[in-house]
Amino acid sequence: MAEVIGIANQKGGVGKTTTAVNLAASLALHNKKVLLIDFDPQANATISLGLKRSEIQHSMVAVINGKKKIVEIIQPTLLEGLFIAPTDQNLVAVDADFYRKEKGLREKILANCLEGIRVQYDFIIIDSAPALGPLTINVLVVADSVIIPVQCEYFALDGLAQLLNTIKLLKPASNPKLQIKGFLPTMFSSQNNLSKQVLDELKAFGKFKFFQDKNNNIIVIPRTIKLAEAPSYGKPIALYDKRSTGNIAYMNLAEAILTSKG
Numbered sequence: 001m002a003e004v005i006g007i008a009n010q011k012g013g014v015g016k017t018t019t020a021v022n023l024a025a026s027l028a029l030h031n032k033k034v035l036l037i038d039f040d041p042q043a044n045a046t047i048s049l050g051l052k053r054s055e056i057q058h059s060m061v062a063v064i065n066g067k068k069k070i071v072e073i074i075q076p077t078l079l080e081g082l083f084i085a086p087t088d089q090n091l092v093a094v095d096a097d098f099y100r101k102e103k104g105l106r107e108k109i110l111a112n113c114l115e116g117i118r119v120q121y122d123f124i125i126i127d128s129a130p131a132l133g134p135l136t137i138n139v140l141v142v143a144d145s146v147i148i149p150v151q152c153e154y155f156a157l158d159g160l161a162q163l164l165n166t167i168k169l170l171k172p173a174s175n176p177k178l179q180i181k182g183f184l185p186t187m188f189s190s191q192n193n194l195s196k197q198v199l200d201e202l203k204a205f206g207k208f209k210f211f212q213d214k215n216n217n218i219i220v221i222p223r224t225i226k227l228a229e230a231p232s233y234g235k236p237i238a239l240y241d242k243r244s245t246g247n248i249a250y251m252n253l254a255e256a257i258l259t260s261k262g
């Protein structure tokens with residue numbers, strides 16, 4: 001039965017998609033069967049894995065609209081064991097449409113679409129949009145856990161309280177099993193004092209759970225141009241530059257998740 005992990009933070013540009021794509025790829029490289037669901041109308045995860053907008057015939061939009069089953073839109077990727085459920089920009093319209101549906105049902109649309117396919121994967125990773133609207137709520141309702149990437153920059157903690165509060169509010173009625181799997185500091189530069197300050201601030205908060213590598217160091221994703229370049233080649237970092245510090249960090253993250261899963 002797949003563990004469903006949502007990647008969420010309503011703040012834009014914090015490394016959600018980079019994390020979704022590269023964590024999914026790293027888990028696949030650890031011999032797991034992984035489905036990455038792109039649930040952001042920007043379709044960045046879809047494009048990052050080499051799919052061209054013009055070549056996507058059916059996407060999560062058709063699934064949400066009930067025109068296709070999710071199995072009909074899933075595509076293989078360059079990496080064995082990694083599959084993608086692509087999306088396209090029309091997911092925006094779906095987002096608006098949610099409000100016309102009955103409350104209580106509209107949060108469970110994605111959950112209903114995933115019924116039946118959970119048995120086919122070890123992990124389902126879902127990339128979400130930079131908003132706390134219905135799309136992201138649907139991700140939080142179907143997920144077993146959520147990873148919250150936090151950019152090591154000024155204002156990093158802005159909005160986190162709102163996200164945590166949303167999770168707290170929806171848990172009892174909509175998804176009691178939901179756990180915060182961990183906070184993932186991203187775009188960390190060791191040269192930069194601000195990065196260290198932000199990390200210290202996150203640690204000082206005390207409430208945050210981080211991921212740890214084999215040596216019990218907190219896993220941070222370094223700022224490296226290689227992670228930014230890889231999507232333009234339609235590849236996860238592991239296939240673009242295996243030796244990159246970015247790849248090592250995401251491989252460590254996958255390992256931490258696999259170890260904690262037991």
Ligand SMILES: Nc1ncnc2c1ncn2[C@@H]1O[C@H](COP(=O)(O)OP(=O)(O)OP(=O)(O)O)[C@@H](O)[C@H]1O
Binds near residue numbers: 018019044186224246
């Ligand atoms: N560790 C990193 N080092 C360097 N660049 C990075 C790193 N992580 C992400 N980036 C770059 O920063 C930008 C934002 O990252 P990404 O798209 O993953 O964020 P996001 O949270 O998904 O954004 P959005 O909220 O728009 O969906 C991208 O151009 C990405 O390539």
Ligand SMILES: [Mg+2]
Binds near residue numbers: 016017018042044128
């Ligand atoms: Mg994104």
